[in-house]
Amino acid sequence: MTSTVDIEKLYRGDRRTVARAITLVENGGEGAERFLTGLFGRTGGAYRIGITGPPGAGKSTLTNRLAKQYRALGRKVGIIAVDPTSPFTGGALLGDRVRMSDVETDEGVFIRSMASRGSLGGLSKKTREAADVLDAAGFDIILFETVGVGQSELDIAGAADTTVVVLVPESGDGIQAMKAGLMEIADFFVMNKADRPGAEQAVMSIRMILGFRPHDEQSWLADVVMTTASEGKGIDGVTEQIERHRTFMQRSGGFARRRADQMRARVEEIVADTFTVQFWNAERRAALERTLPDILERHRSPYAAAAELLGSARDGR
Amino acid sequence: MTSTVDIEKLYRGDRRTVARAITLVENGGEGAERFLTGLFGRTGGAYRIGITGPPGAGKSTLTNRLAKQYRALGRKVGIIAVDPTSPFTGGALLGDRVRMSDVETDEGVFIRSMASRGSLGGLSKKTREAADVLDAAGFDIILFETVGVGQSELDIAGAADTTVVVLVPESGDGIQAMKAGLMEIADFFVMNKADRPGAEQAVMSIRMILGFRPHDEQSWLADVVMTTASEGKGIDGVTEQIERHRTFMQRSGGFARRRADQMRARVEEIVADTFTVQFWNAERRAALERTLPDILERHRSPYAAAAELLGSARDGR
Numbered sequence: 001m002t003s004t005v006d007i008e009k010l011y012r013g014d015r016r017t018v019a020r021a022i023t024l025v026e027n028g029g030e031g032a033e034r035f036l037t038g039l040f041g042r043t044g045g046a047y048r049i050g051i052t053g054p055p056g057a058g059k060s061t062l063t064n065r066l067a068k069q070y071r072a073l074g075r076k077v078g079i080i081a082v083d084p085t086s087p088f089t090g091g092a093l094l095g096d097r098v099r100m101s102d103v104e105t106d107e108g109v110f111i112r113s114m115a116s117r118g119s120l121g122g123l124s125k126k127t128r129e130a131a132d133v134l135d136a137a138g139f140d141i142i143l144f145e146t147v148g149v150g151q152s153e154l155d156i157a158g159a160a161d162t163t164v165v166v167l168v169p170e171s172g173d174g175i176q177a178m179k180a181g182l183m184e185i186a187d188f189f190v191m192n193k194a195d196r197p198g199a200e201q202a203v204m205s206i207r208m209i210l211g212f213r214p215h216d217e218q219s220w221l222a223d224v225v226m227t228t229a230s231e232g233k234g235i236d237g238v239t240e241q242i243e244r245h246r247t248f249m250q251r252s253g254g255f256a257r258r259r260a261d262q263m264r265a266r267v268e269e270i271v272a273d274t275f276t277v278q279f280w281n282a283e284r285r286a287a288l289e290r291t292l293p294d295i296l297e298r299h300r301s302p303y304a305a306a307a308e309l310l311g312s313a314r315d316g317r
Numbered sequence: 318m319t320s321t322v323d324i325e326k327l328y329r330g331d332r333r334t335v336a337r338a339i340t341l342v343e344n345g346g347e348g349a350e351r352f353l354t355g356l357f358g359r360t361g362g363a364y365r366i367g368i369t370g371p372p373g374a375g376k377s378t379l380t381n382r383l384a385k386q387y388r389a390l391g392r393k394v395g396i397i398a399v400d401p402t403s404p405f406t407g408g409a410l411l412g413d414r415v416r417m418s419d420v421e422t423d424e425g426v427f428i429r430s431m432a433s434r435g436s437l438g439g440l441s442k443k444t445r446e447a448a449d450v451l452d453a454a455g456f457d458i459i460l461f462e463t464v465g466v467g468q469s470e471l472d473i474a475g476a477a478d479t480t481v482v483v484l485v486p487e488s489g490d491g492i493q494a495m496k497a498g499l500m501e502i503a504d505f506f507v508m509n510k511a512d513r514p515g516a517e518q519a520v521m522s523i524r525m526i527l528g529f530r531p532h533d534e535q536s537w538l539a540d541v542v543m544t545t546a547s548e549g550k551g552i553d554g555v556t557e558q559i560e561r562h563r564t565f566m567q568r569s570g571g572f573a574r575r576r577a578d579q580m581r582a583r584v585e586e587i588v589a590d591t592f593t594v595q596f597w598n599a600e601r602r603a604a605l606e607r608t609l610p611d612i613l614e615r616h617r618s619p620y621a622a623a624a625e626l627l628g629s630a631r632d633g634r
Contacts, residue, residue, distance in 0.1 A: 033620050036618070036620065037618040037621060040615060040620075041615045041616075041618075042615075044613075044615055054372065055372060259613060260609060260613060263609060263612055263613055263619060264609060267605055267612070267622050267623050267626070268593075268597070270619055270620055270623035271593075271623045271626060271627060272589060272592070272593055274624070274627055275592055275596070275627065276588075279588065280585070288581065288584055292577060292580060292581060295584070296573075296576060296577060296580055298357060298358045298359075298360065299358075301353070301354040301357040301358075302580060302583050302584045302587055303350050303353065303587055304354060305584050306584050306587035306591060307591070309584070309588060310591055310592065310595075
């Protein structure tokens with residue numbers, strides 16, 4: 001598999017090579033790990049932006065517009081969509097499919113959708129690894145698009161340098177956003193579909209909640225930017241805010257701290273994945289099958305079974 | 318901690334004891350594990366039903382109605398809500414809060430919401446453990462309510478005996494449901510808000526896709542049940558379908574197979590969690606901190622660092 005990916009062509013940003021490299025990474029295994037170890041020295045240059053929010057907030061449209069804006073500034077843009085409701089991924093659980101063709105035909109934009117189905121666990125690892133491939137291939141900006149319901153948005157906050165939470169007037173007020181845990185992960189908010197009734201009040205209520213958070217002159221203050229992404233309105237405001245956050249984080253040391261936290265989590269994740277693959281050899285699989293009937297009949301607890309299996313590993317059995 | 322939970326009172330279904338026991342389980346650690354090991358022999362009797370679907374499909378309302386229906390049949394009902402948009406959890410990301418008070422004041426119903434925020438990983442484990450507590454406390458029916466966007470619905474399919482996917486006419490057609498991975502996990506569908514325009518067509522399109530799946534006389538055929546949960550319409554149809562699925566699964570051996578698969582996954586999960594807790598002792602934490610700057614400067618890959626840490630574990634260092 002590795003032989004099909006020409007690393008020099010990857011560094012030159014060759015699109016077919018990039019596509020093959022991400023497939024290699026998605027397939028996982030030792031080949032993928034060797035490959036990622038090889039290109040790791042070329043990573044770290046790209047700026048990673050997470051775009052999250054509830055379904056129907058217009059995340060794909062905004063991502064599309066941001067990509068165009070960055071292209072106009074001469075940057076190469078990689079898009080990783082991990083949202084099953086995104087038109088990028090072909091999911092569209094809740095309907096209307098926006099046209100992505102404008103950026104899809106641009107040579108300076110690379111779009112990859114990662115399946116969030118059937119790949120329980122390991123998705124956040126693979127998302128980061130795909131970003132590494134794009135990073136090594138010379139993409140300047142990486143946009144992660146992910147739906148912000150459930151746990152995925154926390155994952156993305158753990159992979160991005162700047163996290164943007166997209167809401168619409170219908171998403172509810174600031175208190176609801178706070179309860180949903182969005183205040184903790186948003187570096188700033190975008191109120192999209194700002195031409196709809198209630199947009200001003202929604203922005204005000206989020207600003208009010210944001211104002212209540214403890215902060216001083218040295219700390220970053222999240223704000224709300226209004227857009228109508230479908231008409232391209234307010235997009236400069238978003239890129240400006242991203243730039244403002246980036247500059248602030250780089251000056252304050254927050255950028256380095258965040259990347260350190262993310263890398264720590266990444267090593268932990270690799271440790272856990274490697275352990276799991278090595279642990280479940282044929283012998284332990286067979287031992288689990290032998291004890292399973294006892295557990296199902298409640299003669300034995302799954303905790304006791306797990307402890308015994310782990311004990312056998314410790315004894316080198 | 319364990320001392321505060323009286324196991325005999327739990328078996329009698331004392332509500333305050335149940336609440337305390339679930340908190341103990343949520344806090345995790347060795348106390349939780351000992352406690353769960355102790356009550357494991359009393360579990361397995363409850364029937365576990367997963368209710369999933371996109372935000373705004375009316376899952377909470379349906380869950381509420383199902384709880385009432387089962388109460389009318391004299392069953393005790395436990396509800397575990399892991400949906401950040403659910404009114405049960407107090408999240409309500411997308412608005413309208415339904416009244417839960419009818420079931421909340423019923424002694425035969427126990428509602429617990431589990432935070433899906435800030436608890437990256439471990440949530441599916443804790444959800445199952447909370448279900449075990451309710452099971453041991455004599456609840457006959459356990460309803461899991463979870464939002465079906467992202468990965469959570471796969472988790473719930475791995476914890477439930479019957480998985481119900483709730484859609485609304487606006488959710489899109491059968492092809493979209495298929496793309497979103499819902500066909501694989503649904504034991505049957507509920508088309509809620511069936512009084513809205515487009516409901517019949519939506520049902521037909523899902524039935525058409527379902528009809529294309531390979532099946533024979535021996536296999537279960539998922540169907541679509543129409544409801545207007547807010548008015549209590551069609552709820553009998555849902556409980557009948559659950560009963561039909563339960564009977565089918567028990568006769569065909571599918572029930573036992575599914576529970577075996579779930580228990581296997583559960584042991585794997587406990588093994589992984591236990592390993593992680595034991596692995597990251599103070600010494601290995603310190604080793605990771607020492608190597609982190611090298612990784613951040615790209616002199617070293619996180620894969621190499623993980624391999625070295627794992628090597629030290631193997632050498633007994």
